[in-house]
Amino acid sequence: MAKGKHKLHFDREKCKACGICIAFCPANVFTVDIDYCAVISSPDKCTGCRRCELYCPDYCIFVEEDYYG
Ligand code: SF4
Numbered sequence: 001m002a003k004g005k006h007k008l009h010f011d012r013e014k015c016k017a018c019g020i021c022i023a024f025c026p027a028n029v030f031t032v033d034i035d036y037c038a039v040i041s042s043p044d045k046c047t048g049c050r051r052c053e054l055y056c057p058d059y060c061i062f063v064e065e066d067y068y069g
Pocket residue numbers: 008024025026027028029045046047048049050051052053063
């Protein structure tokens with residue numbers, strides 16, 4: 001079965017601007033805003049590896065796999 005895209009859900013209110021997701025993302029999906037919080041700038045590059053979800057200490061990110069919306 002063909003794999004779908006991945007949808008990133010991000011809770012900006014919980015982000016403490018640690019930069020871990022940016023450091024671990026192999027696809028350079030994230031940039032930072034003026035407060036150094038993560039911004040999902042290139043969602044189409046996401047490979048669905050879920051490193052951001054697994055390493056974020058504040059559970060800000062959820063990766064929805066096989067998203068067809
Ligand atoms: S799932 Fe992987 S590729 Fe996608 S944003 Fe997170 S770390 Fe980057």
